[in-house]
Amino acid sequence: MGTYDDMIPEMACRLASEVPMSVLQIVAQIIRESPSLASAKKRMVEFSQPHHRQLAVEFIDACLTATPPMLPEPVALALLTAGISEKAHREAQSVELVWTGPDIGAVPFRRTEQAILQVLDSASHSITLVSYAVYRIPNIREALVRAARRNVKTTIVVETPDKIVGQQEYSTVQALGPEVAACSTVYFWPQENRRSHGDKMGILHVKCVVADSRWLFLSSANLTEYAFSINMELGVLLTGGPLPRQVGENFSRLIGEGILERI
16 A cells, blocks of 8 residues: 555656656546546556556556545646656756777776667667677677567667678678567668669668667667677767657658668
């Protein structure tokens, strides 16, 4: 049992941090339009996304245990207030430098693999991962599988569905293993959709990870063992602000317009 003062705002903030604002608004509207919290809970079947449905039901279950019993209107108001607060928090951007290479102790940089794992493990509903090459990165593979178990939708974009010419590394999700292939949607950039200059064809040279429109990792580093260990690589980890959403939406448009094709 809990009291309104110490439990409902905390649960509202937790839900607001784990779902998009659009979902939060729908949950609040359902609660506000329902004669009771119990009836609002029954309407949560309207959500087709299982993870969002589960989180909404858990929030209402917590509200139903509060004393004194809560009416729908103040619960909906608490939820919207938490959502506005979370939105402001997400829009406050922070930037960290990320590095692989000689450690001379001058600046306390984050490590490349550490930053990528933070982004992947922070995701609650979506991941977009883009890399020219993918090779021998078991920790990233395990993080992607963990995300899938949280019902996170994962999109992976690679240079080619085949082995990179002249290299042993693979640029396909095969290098991440069958578990990742089974729980991700993988795209590549077909040559017929690329621009060329003479006999030189454009390549997919982007290396980034986006999660939940909140985190964005940009780097010179491919998703390879050497990029995480012996290479000299530099990147940035952005949290909040408009850029993570803009990058994620850009790749969604590339997919929607057929510039990137599914493997």
